[in-house]
Structures are given as C-alpha cells and as structure tokens.
Amino acid sequence: MKIFESKFLVNTNLSQISAFHASTNALRKLTPPPIWVQFHHLDPLSEGAVAEFTMWFVFIPFRWKAVHSEVNPTGFIDQQASGPLKSWKHTHQFRRVSDHQTMVIDRIEYEHFSGLKGIISRLFFNQLGLRFLFFYRKWITRFSLRT
Template identity: 55%
Template sequence: MPTFDYTFTVDAPLTAVSNFHHNTSVLKTLTPPPIIAQIHHFDPMANGAVAEFTLWFGPLPLRWRAVHSNVSVNGFTDTQQQGPLKHWRHTHRFTAVSPTTTQIHEQIEYEHDSGLRGILSRLLFAKPGLFLLFTARKWITRFHLRRERQTA
C-alpha cells in the first residue's frame, strides 16, 4: 500500500499544536484554495469521533466520512470510512523538540480504487498533489500558530 510522509517543525509548544489540530474547524482552516472544505458534521475530537465533510475541487464534490482514533496530545489518526479512495488512513503525530518547538509528522496510507473512480483519485491524490497540499498546510499551520502566540 502506498504511503505519503511529510514532516516539518513549528515554533510553538506541543500543547498549542495539539489544541490547534484538535479544533473541529481546523479542516476548513488547513484546506488551501482552490479546494473548499464544507463541514457537515464534526464531533469534538476524541476516539470514535466522526467527521463528515465535502471537499470541493472546483465544481467536483468529494464526500468523506472519517473516524478518529488514537487521539492524544501527541496526535491522532483519521480513517476514511466512506470517501473517494479505496483506503485512506492519515496519522498526525506531534513531538516536542523543545519547550517552544514541535515537530509535526503526517503519514498517509492510501489505496486507489480501480476504474473511473480510481482514475479520479489518482489525479487528485497522487504524491505530487499531496506534497503541494501539505506544503500549504505547513505554511497555514505556522501562520496561525504564530498569530496565536502574538495575540496571547
């Protein structure tokens, strides 16, 4: 099964990074244009929490239902229960590098369907696209955590 890994650091303590990622509106915050995230339902972050949302790629809606597990201050995993891929498991890990710096490691295990559905997911969720998405998320995360620190 293919995997995608992306690691970066932010100038923020572990608790700030964890709180940011556990916020139920974070998916909208971390979704860069031209993609739009429409949240239908998002349980408070906990083991078994369900998130239902649509990612809009222009006029194309991709509906997801993800279930969260392994939720802790050090991260969580969201697993696609329904969605555009045959399999998608996204693990977010947060590790304190120092009292004011945290490493974020994103790992995705994914598998495409066959047929037309698989062609679409290969176009939208190939490694180059995931790299661009997570590079944007890195910048967005750093921006928001820096802004939080400055207003605190």
C-alpha cells in the same frame, strides 16, 4: 498501498499544536484554495469522533466520512470510513523538540480503487497533490501559531 510522509518544525509548544489540530475549524484552515470543505457532521476531536464532509475541488465534490482513533495530546489517526479512495489512513504525530518547538509528522497510507472508479481520485490524491497540500499546511500552521 501508497505512502506519503511529511514533517515540519513549528516554533511553538506541543500543547498549542495539539489544540490547533483539535479545533473544529482545523480542517477548514488546513485546506488550501481552490479547495473548500463543507461539513455535514463534525464531532469534536475525540476517540471515535466522526467527521462527514464534502471536499470541493473547484466544482468537483468528494464526499468523505472519517473516523478518529488513538486521540491524545501527541496526535491522532483519521481513517476514511467512506469516500473517494479505496482506503485512507492519516496518522498525525506531534513531537516535542523543546519547550518552544514541535515537530509535526504526517503519514498517509492510501489506496485507489481500480478501474474507472479510481481515475478521478488518482488525479487529485497523488504524491504531487499531497506535496502541495502539505506545503500549504506547513505554511498555514506556522502562520496561525506564530508568536
């Protein structure tokens, strides 16, 4: 099992961070070009909510189904029910630093399939790719919630 962690500070309050991530548009906003997301089913963020989507890396599609749990104002978990990896568990945490600052903490536990099935996922879902993704997420979150 591999682990990726990211944390960054946003100059806004906890409720704005929570609302931003609860938006049904959040995943689209948080996905950097040249990747785009096509939703097939999307429940509003709540306990047991399901998101079914295809993530397109240029012309390569990855079909994904995620189920949400432990949903509350300080974070949530999305876990892959089916998709390109053997397992994927993404824990989102939001910690109040002050009235005007919130720390966004992400922890992803993931595992690739073995053999040929895991080759493509290893190309796209690796430490370097995740670093790029979360660098973009830090920037777009701060940009979207600037005051």
